[in-house]
Amino acid sequence: MLLLALLLIASPDPTPICHGSYEQGALLTCRTLPGADVTLSDASGFEAQVKADEAGRFILGFSRDAAPNMTLRVCAPGNACASLPLAIVPHDYKIERIDGLPPGKVSSFTPAQLAHIRKSSARKKTAFAAKTISDAFLAGFSKPVENARISGFYGSQRVLNGEPKRPHMGMDFAVPTGTPIVAPAGGVVTLADPDLYFEGGTVFLDHGQGLVSVFMHMSALDVKDGQRVNKGEVLGRVGATGRATGAHLHWSLKWRNRYYVNPDAALELDLSPLR
Ligand SMILES: [Zn+2]
Structure with a gap:
């Protein structure tokens, strides 16, 4: 006792x-x-x-x-x-319908497209598994593009060309091609690829604490694999590459290589207890 x-x-x-x-x-x-x-x-x-x-x-x-x-x-x-x-409080998700996508970006892929899809997913898998050390998250997150209309929300149920698909796991910012994309928080670039099949021009940015940002559909990339970037530094330009109907930035945020969380939650993150 x-x-x-x-x-x-x-x-x-x-x-x-x-x-x-x-x-x-x-x-x-x-x-x-x-x-x-x-x-x-x-x-x-x-x-x-x-x-x-x-x-x-x-x-x-x-x-x-x-x-x-x-x-x-x-x-x-x-x-x-x-x-x-x-x-845990449930979140009320939207239903988003997108029509007019090329059939080759939704279903029915040619052997060459399938090879491109496989290569892209291998690149992503390796990059997500990379663990970098960074305290960059401590400075908090801000939007990767300013003054944009939000054209797609985290978690929305997606219906593409009439076919129900997996939910949309990021946030879409509708801005013209060429708009600069800045790092929402500092970190290390773990993937910089101008041509992934669905994602198009893509950058992964590891902020530390298992938080990895993914930026898609970019028309130009200004960073390289392994590069350390500061919050606010330009990563590249908005585009409509990959599976996109128009110019926009797709930003998603993965946690611990397990699942995507709401980028909005990062913008509202209260970091005061961690500093
Ligand atoms: Zn999106």
Whole structure:
């Protein structure tokens, strides 16, 4: 009994403090003990593991279809654990219909197109698996293009040429071809490819904490693989390359190479507890 009491006094409490909205597609900024092991799970068997950094910081992302009840378990290096139930608010998604896409960008692909699709997806897979070290996220996120009409929303159910397709996992900014795209936060370029099949001219930017921005349909690229960029630096130009009906920037944000979160959540990220 005495030993147990001593252990309880000796183990620091790993209960995290988190800020943000508990909603599908959202992001939370959290702080706990340095190096703590964090597990986000739900009753269906979903599990995502994160390690808090040397300052005890971590960012949690919820998927588009996150379960209404999740569990956050945080264990300090000394084995003391804290378990928190999380109630996740559902997000109301839109239905977007896009017609007039070339059939070769929706279904029925030629062997050459299939080879291009396979090559593109291999490039993306490798880039998403790359882990770079960056604290760039600490300066927060701003929009990659200014004064744009938002023409596509995160999570929308997509119907392309009348065929129901996978949901739209990013945010579309309708701006003319040639508009400069700036880094919404600093980071390291993990992919810069002028010609992916569906995405067209594409840049991946790893901001640290497992947050990777993807910019698509670009008409020109101003950065290279491995390049470190600062917030606000020009990455390239808006275009209509890949599967696009008109000039726009598609920006998506992947969390821990698990799923896409709402870029809007990054723009609203409360980083004050992490600084
Ligand atoms: Zn889009």
